[in-house]
Amino acid sequence: MIGVVPALDSYEGEHVRGFTFLGGKGPGADLFLSFHELRLAAQRRAAHYAAAGLVRGDRVAVIVPEGEHFIPAFLGALWIGLIPVPLYPPVSLGKLDAFMDALVTILNVAKPRVLVTTERVGKVLWPAVGRIPSLERVITSEELAREPAGPLPKAVAVRDDEVAFLQFTSGSTALPKGVMVTHGNLAANTHAIVVHGLKADGARDICVSWLPLYHDMGLIGCVLAPVCHAIPSVYIPTLSFIKNATLWLETLHKYRGNLTFAPNFAYALVTKRAKPEQIARWDLSHVRVFGCGSEPINPHTMRAFVDAMAPAGLKPSALLPCYGMAEATLAISFVGVDEPLRTDRIDEERYHREATAAPAANGSAALEIVNCGRTFPGHEMSVQDDDGRILPDRQIGEICLRSASVTPGYWQDPEATRAAFRNGWLRTGDLGYLVDGEVFISGRIKDILIVNGRNYYPQRIEWLVDDIQGVRKGSAVVFTRPGRASEEIVVAAESRAEDAAAVKTEIVARVSEEFQLAVADVALVAPGTLPKTSSGKLQRRKTREQYLNGTLGRAGRNGNARLALARHLALSLVGRARHEVRKLFGG
Amino acid sequence: MADRIDVIEMFKQAAFEVDNRRLPDLKGETVIATLGMDSVAIMELVSWFEEKLSLRIPDEELGHIRTVRDLRDTVARLAPDRQFAA
Numbered sequence: 067m068i069g070v071v072p073a074l075d076s077y078e079g080e081h082v083r084g085f086t087f088l089g090g091k092g093p094g095a096d097l098f099l100s101f102h103e104l105r106l107a108a109q110r111r112a113a114h115y116a117a118a119g120l121v122r123g124d125r126v127a128v129i130v131p132e133g134e135h136f137i138p139a140f141l142g143a144l145w146i147g148l149i150p151v152p153l154y155p156p157v158s159l160g161k162l163d164a165f166m167d168a169l170v171t172i173l174n175v176a177k178p179r180v181l182v183t184t185e186r187v188g189k190v191l192w193p194a195v196g197r198i199p200s201l202e203r204v205i206t207s208e209e210l211a212r213e214p215a216g217p218l219p220k221a222v223a224v225r226d227d228e229v230a231f232l233q234f235t236s237g238s239t240a241l242p243k244g245v246m247v248t249h250g251n252l253a254a255n256t257h258a259i260v261v262h263g264l265k266a267d268g269a270r271d272i273c274v275s276w277l278p279l280y281h282d283m284g285l286i287g288c289v290l291a292p293v294c295h296a297i298p299s300v301y302i303p304t305l306s307f308i309k310n311a312t313l314w315l316e317t318l319h320k321y322r323g324n325l326t327f328a329p330n331f332a333y334a335l336v337t338k339r340a341k342p343e344q345i346a347r348w349d350l351s352h353v354r355v356f357g358c359g360s361e362p363i364n365p366h367t368m369r370a371f372v373d374a375m376a377p378a379g380l381k382p383s384a385l386l387p388c389y390g391m392a393e394a395t396l397a398i399s400f401v402g403v404d405e406p407l408r409t410d411r412i413d414e415e416r417y418h419r420e421a422t423a424a425p426a427a428n429g430s431a432a433l434e435i436v437n438c439g440r441t442f443p444g445h446e447m448s449v450q451d452d453d454g455r456i457l458p459d460r461q462i463g464e465i466c467l468r469s470a471s472v473t474p475g476y477w478q479d480p481e482a483t484r485a486a487f488r489n490g491w492l493r494t495g496d497l498g499y500l501v502d503g504e505v506f507i508s509g510r511i512k513d514i515l516i517v518n519g520r521n522y523y524p525q526r527i528e529w530l531v532d533d534i535q536g537v538r539k540g541s542a543v544v545f546t547r548p549g550r551a552s553e554e555i556v557v558a559a560e561s562r563a564e565d566a567a568a569v570k571t572e573i574v575a576r577v578s579e580e581f582q583l584a585v586a587d588v589a590l591v592a593p594g595t596l597p598k599t600s601s602g603k604l605q606r607r608k609t610r611e612q613y614l615n616g617t618l619g620r621a622g623r624n625g626n627a628r629l630a631l632a633r634h635l636a637l638s639l640v641g642r643a644r645h646e647v648r649k650l651f652g653g
Numbered sequence: 654m655a656d657r658i659d660v661i662e663m664f665k666q667a668a669f670e671v672d673n674r675r676l677p678d679l680k681g682e683t684v685i686a687t688l689g690m691d692s693v694a695i696m697e698l699v700s701w702f703e704e705k706l707s708l709r710i711p712d713e714e715l716g717h718i719r720t721v722r723d724l725r726d727t728v729a730r731l732a733p734d735r736q737f738a739a
Contacts (some may be wrong), residue, residue: 131712155712159695160686160723161718186713250707308693309700335693406704518693575687 069162069253069487071144073294074108075221077101083268085292086300087134088317097134102297105328105613106218111142113214118205118597120179122147125178125232126203128280129169129187131155132182135207136279137289137575139182140231142210144249150231151176152280153242156185160581162190172242176477180205186403226250232477233282233392236520244477245392247286249273255395255468256291258442259525263388263400264325264355268296269576271354274323275299275316276307276332281519283360289325297325311336312344319348327357327388329519330364334551340374341592351379355403359388361516362507363436367407367551381405389438389507391493395471398447399505408437410506413448418611423499423506435498435506444628449500454488457499460505464511465498466491475642515584517553524606526558530580538593539632545610547586554586558609558618561590591619657738658706660725666687667701720727 080101099107101121120126126143128150130136136152143150153172157167169191177200178266183191185206195201224230225630230252232244273292277284284304285599300321307314314336316327326480333356358368372382385407389399401408412423414431426432441447448456449463457463472492475483495514498507515522524544529543543562546553557577563569570588577585596619597608612618661679668674676683685695700722703709708731710718711726718724729737 137692156716158692159699159715160684160717160719165716190713190716305696308696309703313707349718518691574689577685578689578691579686582686582692582695584689 067253067257068294069226069249069292070256070290071224071249073296074101074105074141074145077105077296080296083296083298085133085137085457086321087132088300088306088313089300090132090134094185098135101293104141104293105392107138107211108141108145108212108587109218110212111138112219113216114144114205114210114212114580115143115148115180116146116219117214117216118203120146120148120180123149123229124180125149125151125176127153127173127176127181127630129150129155129177129181129183129191130207131187131305132184132207132303133279135184135211140279140285140289141293142225144230145221147220147224147228149229149645150626151234152231152285153234154278154280156190161582164580166191166194168242169194172244173198173201174228175242175479176232176234176244179203182207183206186539187285192542194319195563207521208239209251211387215631226253227474229477235286235392237282243479243482245473246477247392247395247473251395251471251473252286252290253294254444255286256294256398258445258471259287259291259397259400260295260297262442263397263403263488265403266295266297266325268292268298271297271325271426272321272323273297273299273325274302274314274318274321275326276302276317277327278304281360283327283329283390287357307332312341313350315340315350316344317379318353319378320332320348322352324352324354325357326353326355327359329361331518332360332363333358333366337367337371337374338551340377342377345375345378348375348378350375350384351381353380353384355386356380356384357386357388357400359390359397359438361519362544362548362553363387363438364548364552365407365434365436370551381445387436389439389496389505391494391496393473393486394467394469395473396444397471398465398467398494399439399441401437401504405439409434410437410501411435417462418615421510423460423462423501433508435508436509438505439540440503441467441469441505447500447505448491449498450488450491454491459501460499462497462499462508464598465494465505465507467494468492481561514555515544515555517555518544520549520580522583527555527577527583530576531557531559531573534569534576536561536565536569536572541593541596541604543596543604543606543609545606545613547610547614549586554589555583556589556610556613557585558589558613560593560596562593563590566590589618591612595619600608657736659727659738660728661721663702663705664698664724667698667705671697671701679721681720681725683721684719685721685724686719693707702728704733706735 084100087097181204229246230249236242275288363562383406388400411426411432413426416422416424421566446468450466497509527544528542543558574585597605
C-alpha cells in the first residue's frame with residue numbers, strides 16, 4: 067500500500083508513463099506529462115505555496131477547470147502537507163449568483179488562506195473573494211506554473227492520520243459538510259481500487275476519464291489511484307464531454323484506453339448521441355472496465371449501452387457496477403472484473419411491506435436491483451437495522467462500513483461526524499441488502515436526490531415550490547422516480563387551484579430556473595391528502611411510495627389517512643410501518 | 654447578402670434536436686433556465702450553437718448568459734463578421 071506523496075516522490079526518472087491532457091496544448095493538440103514531469107510540476111507549485119507563507123495544515127482552495135493545471139496544483143499542495151479543497155468551476159449557463167453563494171458558504175467552512183484559480187476564472191470569481199475573510203490572496207495557475215525563485219521543496223513525510231484534502235459534497239446545501247480524507251484513507255482506498263477491484267497494472271492498462279476533477283470518482287478514482295500505481299491516464303475536459311459525449315468513446319478508441327468510470331447518466335447520454343457510423347469505426351474490444359457508480363444504476367440503461375456498443379466489440383463483462391461515497395474515500399464495492407451485469411429480481415410487495423428482499427416469483431410484481439459486488443479485503447460492510455443490529459442476508463437495512471478507507475469525519479463539524487457513526491460503523495444513509503457478501507442498493511435513507519451525478523437536497527426545492535402561487539404552503543414534496551435512463555425528479559404538492567396546468571407549468575419553470583433540474587412530473591393533489599406524520603410533517607418516502615404505486619392523493623382527508631395507516635400497520639409488524647408507530651408515539 | 658442569423662429560430666431548432674423540446678413561445682427575453690431543460694441538455698445546446706456558427710463560447714462567459722438575448726449578444730460579439738437579427 068502506498069500513499070500519494072511517496073508514490074509521486076518515487077517517479078524521478080519515469081519518462082515513459084504519465085498523463086495525457088486532451089487539448090492541453092490548444093485546440094486539437096494534446097499535452098503529455100510523464101510521471102517524472104508531473105513530480106517536477108507538483109514540486110514547482112509546492113515551492114510557490116511555501117514562498118506564499120503557507121504551512122502544513124493550511125487549506126488551499128483550488129478552482130481550476132483544466133486538468134493539466136488542476137492536477138499539479140493539487141499534488142503540489144499534498145507534497146508539503148497543505149490541505150487542498152477542490153471545488154467545481156462556474157461553467158453552467160446563467161447560474162453565476164447561485165454558484166457564488168455556494169462557493170462562499172463552502173469556503174467559509176474550509177477557511178482557506180489561498181485560492182488557486184486560472185486568470186480567466188479568477189475574473190469571474192473576484193466578487194466572491196471579498197466575502198471570504200480567511201482568504202489572504204489569490205494565486206493563478208499561470209503564476210504557479212512559472213519557475214519558482216527558491217529551491218524545490220522535498221516531499222514531507224505525511225502521517226496516515228493526517229488530513230490530505232477536504233471533499234465537499236457536490237450539491238448545494240445550506241450547511242456544506244467537508245469530508246476529511248486522510249493520507250491513510252487515500253493509500254487504503256486507491257490500493258483497494260487498483261489492486262483488488264481492477265486488478266490493474268500500469269504496464270498494461272490505460273485509464274480514460276472525463277469526470278470532474280473536484281469530484282471523488284474523478285479525483286480519487288481517475289487521478290490519485292493512477293498516481294499511486296503509475297497507471298497512464300488520459301483526461302478529457304469535462305465540458306468537452308458534456309458538449310459532445312461521443313468524445314469519451316472516441317478517446318478510449320484512439321488511445322487504446324481500457325479502464326474508465328462514469329455515472330449512470332453518462333451511459334444514457336453517450337448511447338443516445340453515438341451515431342451508427344461512429345460505433346462501426348470504434349474498436350472498444352480492448353476495454354476491460356466500464357465502471358458505473360456514484361448515482362443509482364439503471365439496469366435498462368446499462369443493457370442499452372452494451373447492446374448499442376456491441377458492433378464496436380464491447381464485451382458485456384466490461385461493465386462494472388460499483389458502489390461508493392466520499393465518506394468511504396471513494397470505493398466501497400466492485401463486482402468482479404470479468405463478470406457481466408447481474409441483477410436481482412425481488413418481490414416488490416414484500417420489499418415494501420416486510421423490508422425483505424425475497425426473490426420474486428414469476429409473474430409477481432418485481433423490483434430489479436443491480437448487484438454492486440463485494441467490498442475489498444480489509445474492508446467490512448454490514449446491513450443494520452435502526453438500532454444498529456446487524457441484519458441477516460436479504461433483510462433491508464442501512465449499509466454500514468468499517469475500514470481504513472472510512473473518513474474520520476467532517477471538517478470542524480463534530481455534530482455531523484457523531485451523527486454519521488454508530489458503534490464504530492459509518493452509516494452510509496443508503497438502504498440495501500447483502501447476499502453472500504454481495505451488496506444490492508435499493509434506496510436512500512437520507513433524502514438526497516442524485517440526478518446526473520449531482521446531489522440535490524429536496525428541502526431546498528420544496529421551499530421554492532411552496533412559494534409558488536396556487537401551491538398550498540408547506541405541502542410540496544420532491545423525490546425521484548426511476549426514469550427511462552436515469553433518476554427523474556417528481557414534485558408532489560397540494561393545490562386548490564382551478565388552473566392546475568398553469569401551476570404545473572410554473573413549478574417546472576421555477577425549479578428549472580433555480581436548480582437546472584428537469585421536472586419529469588408534477589402531481590397536484592387535493593389539500594390534506596399527502597401523507598404526514600402525527601406532528602404534521604410531510605413524509606417524503608411515503609409520498610414517493612404512494613406515487614409509485616398509484617395511490618397518491620387517494621387517501622382522502624386526515625381521517626382516511628389514519629385509516630390507511632392502521633391498515634398498513636395491520637398488514638405488517640416489521641418494515642416501514644414500524645417507523646410510523648415510533649413517530650406516532652414519539653419513539 | 655446572406656440572411657441575417659435568427660438566434661431565436663436557431664434556439665428552437667436546437668432545443669428540438671438536442672432535447673426533443675418544442676418551444677413555440679420562445680422570445681428574446683425568455684430566461685433559458687426556465688425552459689425545463691437540465692444542465693446537460695443546456696450544455697449540449699450551447700455546443701450545437703458553437704458547431705453551427707463555428708465559434709467557441711469561453712467557459713467563463715457561460716455564467717453570464719441568462720436569456721436567449723444574452724446568448725444572441727454573446728454569439729454576435731464572437732462572430733463580428735456575421736449579421737444577426739435583433
